[in-house]
Every structure is written in structure tokens, then in C-alpha cells.
Amino acid sequence: MAYHASAQDFVAIADLNPNSTHPNIVGVIIGKTDVKGFPDRKNIGSERFTFSFTIKDSPDHFINVSSWGREDYIHGLSNSFRTGDCAIIENPLVIAKDAEKEDRFCPSTPSFYRLLVTENHSMVRVCSDMEADNRLLALFHLPVKDPSDFYSLGDIVANGQTLDGSVINILAAVRLIGEQKYFTTSDGRKGQRCEVKLFDETVAVFSLICWDREAIQLVQAWIPRETVLFIADARVNFDNFRKSMVATVTSKTIITVNPDTKEANQLFNYAREFSEIGGLEDQEKQSGDEVSLDSIADVFTVNQLKLKAQENLDRQDNIYGITYGFMTTLNLDSSISKVIQSRCAKCKFRVTKEMQTCTNAACPQEGQPLEVTTGFDLLVDITDHTGTLQSCTLSGIAAEKALGCTVEDFVSLTEVQRTTLKWRFLLERCKMYLKVVPSSKARTGLRGNILSCTLADPVEVRQNVLV
Structure with a gap:
């Protein structure tokens, strides 16, 4: 009673x-x-x-x-x-x-x-x-551990496998919340999984894995780019598949959402400012993608990608897939400044080589001497029989592999050689691995990032494309 x-x-x-x-x-x-x-x-x-x-x-x-x-x-x-x-x-x-x-x-x-x-x-x-x-x-909103006792994501990455299996505290902001996925184990037990992408001043993307329904239910209330987490007693491991460190929520873990602490408020202000100036989007273009190309198997038409992005607009889930399409815009023969971009080595914010310091107010190295990196930053239109994906990004290492040349090699090419390189791909059927991110801010409702691009095998096209 x-x-x-x-x-x-x-x-x-x-x-x-x-x-x-x-x-x-x-x-x-x-x-x-x-x-x-x-x-x-x-x-x-x-x-x-x-x-x-x-x-x-x-x-x-x-x-x-x-x-x-x-x-x-x-x-x-x-x-x-x-x-x-x-x-x-x-x-x-x-x-x-x-x-x-x-x-x-x-x-x-x-x-x-x-x-x-x-x-x-x-x-x-x-x-x-x-x-x-x-x-x-x-x-x-008060952490259960000392609010100053935590690892930054940069600390975790830097320590790498020496932290494998450790239980630690983490302070980070939410970048993206993945789709809840269901599975059945070999012995018939049903389970679920949700992956949250975190970031802070030191690392652009870091994975937090949730396996419990209760943790996943808590995750669904978080607002990407506006939520800071103090994660007490998270387990960190080196993921051999990803070749990177990941964190996992366990039965020991207590997550404090938007902690009322000095350290969390500083990170919240950084996350908000960096998001507002487009810093996270710039980082996505430069950082590459942690997903292995071998793990991407779904084939989409352009129209199917657009529809899937619209369905996922509220959740902001990344969509990975393969498209056999044509590059209908590839301005390799434009001015060098439209093909190659300079960025701050610390925060990936766009800069010019003439600048002495980074102008990004949220840069962790603001006011210090500017370190510059340069890389390809191309906007490409992809077209197939169902439509066109406009202004997809082909940048960084993915661009170098696709074009078969480094930034230094490209700069030394003559105008005629650049035009020749352009026509190796323009209007040719290509096999492209894509990451598509639904975005209410983008004019098209999505942002596309080309992870890999090669000329397509005609036999493979016939097997995978129904026209």
C-alpha cells in the first residue's frame, strides 16, 4: 500500500x-x-x-x-x-x-x-x-562533477588510443543529431542507436553514440548548434572502422544540458557566434568526411536526394549516397581566386593572404599572427535525367583526387591546360559519392558536398541507373 x-x-x-x-x-x-x-x-x-x-x-x-x-x-x-x-x-x-x-x-x-x-x-x-x-x-543545469574537470575534444583526439576505454568528462556543443536507427542482434534481441555530432573550439566534428532508448529520448529535445553538454563519465574508445576516437553514453553517464557554468557559457557563445557567421559550414567543406566511402552503398537520382533532404529538414540528418550524374558547371578556367580559397588554419574561416590576423571574432587564435592554408573550393552543378543539384561543393582532398593534381600543380597550369582539365569532366557521366545536408537557410533547401568523383564505368551505370 x-x-x-x-x-x-x-x-x-x-x-x-x-x-x-x-x-x-x-x-x-x-x-x-x-x-x-x-x-x-x-x-x-x-x-x-x-x-x-x-x-x-x-x-x-x-x-x-x-x-x-x-x-x-x-x-x-x-x-x-x-x-x-x-x-x-x-x-x-x-x-x-x-x-x-x-x-x-x-x-x-x-x-x-x-x-x-x-x-x-x-x-x-x-x-x-x-x-x-x-x-x-x-x-x-548543474553538472554532477567539477565543471572545470573535463577534456576538450581536441584533448581526446590528441591523446588518441592512450585514452581508449577510459571514462572521462566532456564539455562540447551539439552540431548535428543523427537519425535513430533500429537493428536486431544475431540472438534476436532488438536494439537502437543514435549518433550525435559534437564540436568545440578545438575540433569540428566528434561522435557521441547513444544505445539506450532513454538517452536517445533525451537527445531528441536538443537543438543543434544551440545546446551545450557536460557529459559526466562518458566512455571513450578508438573506433577502428572510423580510425578516430568516439564517445559512448553508458549506464554511468549523466548528461547536463546547457550547464550553468562559466566554461559552458563561453562555449555556448562561441558556438552561437561561429554558427551565425557560417564557420561550421565552412569547416564542413574543408574537414572532409569521417564516413568511409566503402560504407556508402545507396544509389539516388538527383530528384530522390532532393525529396529525402526535404523529409529530413527538421532533423537535419546527413544523407549519404551515390549519384551517377553529369557535371554541368565546373569553372576551372575562372580566376584563381574563384577556384582556390585561403582559410585560417585554426578556424577555417575565409581570409586573404594579405591579412595579418583572422577576422573571425569566434576564432580561438583571434588577434594572433595568421596561419593560412589554401585548397580547392569549387561549386559544381550535378545533373541527371531527373533534375539538377546546384552549387555542390568539391573541395580539399576530394577535389585534388578528382582532378588528379594538387593546388600547387593547378596554379602552374596554363589557361589552355586548365580548360583541357575542365573538359575531362564537364558533361561526362561521373560516379559521385555525396553528402547532402538539409538546410532551411540554403536557397535550394540543401547543401551538397562531393566526397569523391570519378568518371563512371558505362557497365556500372547500366546496372545502377534506370532512365
């Missing part, structure tokens, strides 16, 4: 102990795991279900809560509240925690105890709008 709390009965998490009688706790939910089922040792052939969450009632005090029971009860309890809700826990059991076990699988807490919620004696309910305490809700 559930025990109902009155407002004056609340016990602070800091004051809890196993002798507490009918304790009632009010706080904000700062983390939550998925429901999982396990074989019931007492009833062979049946399962018991469990999930856990973490509740916080002051800047320095939070505690883990778990519940075990029937499938209907556990699913119903889990579905009754979400991360970020202000909730009341009535009459839980206060138990001394097994520190070694908890530290391996649960968020690290300052409490010596954990709470157990049972079907017959306890209750968890979400506070109504009238009951919700703004002081408690504000705790959701």
Missing part, C-alpha cells in the same frame, strides 16, 4: 540513512536507464524486470534509485516520468550501497546509500506545475 507524503515530510538526500522511517524525497531526475529483464531464479522460465534513475535535491547531493518487479509494473513506473522531471519518491527503502558494484554500472554519487522503490510500499510521482520547485528544476 503506497504511503502519501505531505509537503513537510520531505527528507534531504544528505540526511538519509537506513533507519529513516517512511522517508519522502523530492528532487529533479538527472538520469535514467532503460528497463531490462532478467531470468527469475525463484521462478524458472519467468523474468524479473528492473530500471534505475538518479535524483538530485541540492547542488552537492544526489542518489541512485532502482526498482525491481513485474514487467507491467516496471514499464508503467518507468513510463510515468522522464529525465528532467521534478518528482517525489514516497517511502523508498534506504539501503547501503555496494560501492564497487555501483561505481561500475551506475552514476557515481556522494551518498553512501541507494534507494529501492517497491510496488507494494513505494510510489514515484511527477510534481505538478504548481508543486514543481524552480530551485529544484535549476539543479538539472
Whole structure:
């Protein structure tokens, strides 16, 4: 039978102990795991279900809560509240925690105890709008770890495989939120996955992987380029497929959204300013793409790419695919300044070689002597029998590989040689690997980036293109 709390009965998490009688706790939910089922040792052939969450009632005090029971009860309890809700826990059991076990699988807490919620004696309910305490809700934006104790994305990349398998804190901004993908394992279990692209002042793109439904549900509320995260106890690994470091959300991880800290506010201002001046888009053109070409297999017509981009406009998901089309615009014989661009080596902002310093207010090296890199930066129109993709970017290493020459080689070509190079591709059927990003700001509703371009094999075209 559930025990109902009155407002004056609340016990602070800091004051809890196993002798507490009918304790009632009010706080904000700062983390939550998925429901999982396990074989019931007492009833062979049946399962018991469990999930856990973490509740916080002051800047320095939070505690883990778990519940075990029937499938209907556990699913119903889990579905009754979400991360970020202000909730009341009535009459839980206060138990001394097994520190070694908890530290391996649960968020690290300052409490010596954990709470157990049972079907017959306890209750968890979400506070109504009238009951919700703004002081408690504000705790959701305070990290559970020292706000200055974190790795920048640049630190993670620089340390590389020496950090493989480590559990660390990360401060970063959200760049893109990928599409939730579903899968079935070899033993028949169903799962899901969502990849979030992060960035900060040091690294343009870094992957955060979420496997739990609860974490993915939290992700969906984030606004790309306007959300900063303090990720406590994320696991980082070297991904052999990508040849880069990635972070993963685990059952230990607590994510603080838009933390109310000096470090987070600085990153938020950087992210907003850099996004407003188009810095992230410029970086996308220069940084290449971490996705292996071998992993891109879907073939699209131009019209199919346009439709898919329109469908994904709200989610801003990247679309990867292969197109067999013609380059109908390739201005290699334009002035050098329209083919090759100079950029700040630190932030990739467009500059001229005459500048002494970078003019990007959000550049991490603002005011310091300018370091310049140069590279191809071409705008290409791609056409097939269904339509035209205008102003797709062919830049950096992808452009050098496609054209078969470096920037230095190109500069030394005569005008006649540049025209000859242009007509090797113009109006010829090409096989192009593309990344298409839906963009409400772009006139066409999308931005295209050519990851690879080669002259197409006629046999392969016949096999893949229906005209």
C-alpha cells in the first residue's frame, strides 16, 4: 500500500540513512536507464524486470534509485516520468550501497546509500506545475562533477588510443543529431542507436553514440548548434572502422544540458557566434568526411536526394549516397581566386593572404599572427535525367583526387591546360559519392558536398541507373 507524503515530510538526500522511517524525497531526475529483464531464479522460465534513475535535491547531493518487479509494473513506473522531471519518491527503502558494484554500472554519487522503490510500499510521482520547485528544476543545469574537470575534444583526439576505454568528462556543443536507427542482434534481441555530432573550439566534428532508448529520448529535445553538454563519465574508445576516437553514453553517464557554468557559457557563445557567421559550414567543406566511402552503398537520382533532404529538414540528418550524374558547371578556367580559397588554419574561416590576423571574432587564435592554408573550393552543378543539384561543393582532398593534381600543380597550369582539365569532366557521366545536408537557410533547401568523383564505368551505370 503506497504511503502519501505531505509537503513537510520531505527528507534531504544528505540526511538519509537506513533507519529513516517512511522517508519522502523530492528532487529533479538527472538520469535514467532503460528497463531490462532478467531470468527469475525463484521462478524458472519467468523474468524479473528492473530500471534505475538518479535524483538530485541540492547542488552537492544526489542518489541512485532502482526498482525491481513485474514487467507491467516496471514499464508503467518507468513510463510515468522522464529525465528532467521534478518528482517525489514516497517511502523508498534506504539501503547501503555496494560501492564497487555501483561505481561500475551506475552514476557515481556522494551518498553512501541507494534507494529501492517497491510496488507494494513505494510510489514515484511527477510534481505538478504548481508543486514543481524552480530551485529544484535549476539543479538539472548543474553538472554532477567539477565543471572545470573535463577534456576538450581536441584533448581526446590528441591523446588518441592512450585514452581508449577510459571514462572521462566532456564539455562540447551539439552540431548535428543523427537519425535513430533500429537493428536486431544475431540472438534476436532488438536494439537502437543514435549518433550525435559534437564540436568545440578545438575540433569540428566528434561522435557521441547513444544505445539506450532513454538517452536517445533525451537527445531528441536538443537543438543543434544551440545546446551545450557536460557529459559526466562518458566512455571513450578508438573506433577502428572510423580510425578516430568516439564517445559512448553508458549506464554511468549523466548528461547536463546547457550547464550553468562559466566554461559552458563561453562555449555556448562561441558556438552561437561561429554558427551565425557560417564557420561550421565552412569547416564542413574543408574537414572532409569521417564516413568511409566503402560504407556508402545507396544509389539516388538527383530528384530522390532532393525529396529525402526535404523529409529530413527538421532533423537535419546527413544523407549519404551515390549519384551517377553529369557535371554541368565546373569553372576551372575562372580566376584563381574563384577556384582556390585561403582559410585560417585554426578556424577555417575565409581570409586573404594579405591579412595579418583572422577576422573571425569566434576564432580561438583571434588577434594572433595568421596561419593560412589554401585548397580547392569549387561549386559544381550535378545533373541527371531527373533534375539538377546546384552549387555542390568539391573541395580539399576530394577535389585534388578528382582532378588528379594538387593546388600547387593547378596554379602552374596554363589557361589552355586548365580548360583541357575542365573538359575531362564537364558533361561526362561521373560516379559521385555525396553528402547532402538539409538546410532551411540554403536557397535550394540543401547543401551538397562531393566526397569523391570519378568518371563512371558505362557497365556500372547500366546496372545502377534506370532512365
